[in-house]
Amino acid sequence: MIARPAFVCALAAIVSTLPGVALADLVPERPTEEVPYVRTAPVVVDKMLSLGRVRGSDFLIDLGSGDGRIVITAAKRYGTRGLGVDLDTTLVAQARAAASKAGVADRVAFERRDVFETDLRAATVVTMYLLPEYNLLLRPKLLAELRPGARIVSHDWDMGEWVPDAKVTVPVPDKPVGLRKESTVYLWIVPARVAGRWRADLPREGRTVPVEIDLRQSYQELSGTARIDGRDLPVERGRVNGSQILFRFADGDGSWRFEGQTKGDRIVGRVSEDGGAPRPWRAVRVE
Numbered sequence: 001m002i003a004r005p006a007f008v009c010a011l012a013a014i015v016s017t018l019p020g021v022a023l024a025d026l027v028p029e030r031p032t033e034e035v036p037y038v039r040t041a042p043v044v045v046d047k048m049l050s051l052g053r054v055r056g057s058d059f060l061i062d063l064g065s066g067d068g069r070i071v072i073t074a075a076k077r078y079g080t081r082g083l084g085v086d087l088d089t090t091l092v093a094q095a096r097a098a099a100s101k102a103g104v105a106d107r108v109a110f111e112r113r114d115v116f117e118t119d120l121r122a123a124t125v126v127t128m129y130l131l132p133e134y135n136l137l138l139r140p141k142l143l144a145e146l147r148p149g150a151r152i153v154s155h156d157w158d159m160g161e162w163v164p165d166a167k168v169t170v171p172v173p174d175k176p177v178g179l180r181k182e183s184t185v186y187l188w189i190v191p192a193r194v195a196g197r198w199r200a201d202l203p204r205e206g207r208t209v210p211v212e213i214d215l216r217q218s219y220q221e222l223s224g225t226a227r228i229d230g231r232d233l234p235v236e237r238g239r240v241n242g243s244q245i246l247f248r249f250a251d252g253d254g255s256w257r258f259e260g261q262t263k264g265d266r267i268v269g270r271v272s273e274d275g276g277a278p279r280p281w282r283a284v285r286v287e
């Protein structure tokens with residue numbers, strides 16, 4: 001499911017022409033460039049928090065937290081608990097002092113830590129203002145450690161071929177970097193991992209019809225085949241929104257539209273045939 005960053009693909013094309021050289025020898029495991037300290041403008045902090053639908057029940061981690069403004073604003077405004085990590089000890093101390101001054105030191109923490117060595121599993125929201133290469137190197141970690149439905153909000157840089165779920169541009173007349181006096185804010189919702197083979201019994205005309213569904217996943221996009229009554233039918237309009245899964249398939253006798261919630265190796269939801277009344281549906285993963 002996790003594809004290589006574009007610069008790695010370009011490298012692969014070159015390496016394939018070099019005898020005796022393996023791609024793994026050349027792919028950077030660590031970033032090749034340092035992220036400079038640039039503050040996110042308050043208007044962009046506001047947009048990051050609203051696009052990420054940050055609430056009091058969230059736990060927010062800011063990767064490369066600078067003076068702590070994103071974590072502190074979320075804590076002040078919504079009561080959100082949070083953690084900021086930064087390599088720069090002076091900035092970590094500054095962020096801790098700012099949290100005390102803002103009266104949120106009981107809800108937030110700042111630590112000197114490398115973003116690549118930060119455990120993200122507790123986060124329901126991750127924010128970052130890094131560099132494109134960092135986003136691509138962090139992408140597999142974010143997908144592996146964050147739970148389905150967690151939100152990732154990035155200032156200015158995308159995630160390569162992982163298409164954002166939302167993207168907005170904010171005018172920033174006094175932006176200290178770049179020629180464009182605006183910032184782009186991206187949102188991704190971590191999709192449940194549903195690739196694999198699933199088995200279900202579908203209600204049809206008073207009987208149950210067994211179906212085996214082979215799902216392939218590329219981030220939020222789903223494709224695959226459904227084997228029903230000995231026929232393989234393409235899975236269409238498949239999508240994963242956090243832990244919600246949506247798809248349909250059609251055979252000569254009609255079309256089935258599925259909606260369900262995934263939980264580990266189970267999906268529970270509703271299926272409707274030819275736009276009829278939805279009926280309960282469940283599936284279990286078999287591979």
Ligand SMILES: C[S@@+](CC[C@H](N)C(=O)[O-])C[C@H]1O[C@@H](n2cnc3c(N)ncnc32)[C@H](O)[C@@H]1O
Nearest residue numbers: 035037038039040064065066086087114115129
């Ligand atoms: C562009 S600033 C963003 C600061 C803050 N998040 C904001 O939006 O205002 C990036 C921050 O990431 C920190 N940083 C760079 N590389 C890092 C790494 N590998 N681990 C942790 N922090 C890092 C820098 O020290 C800097 O404070």
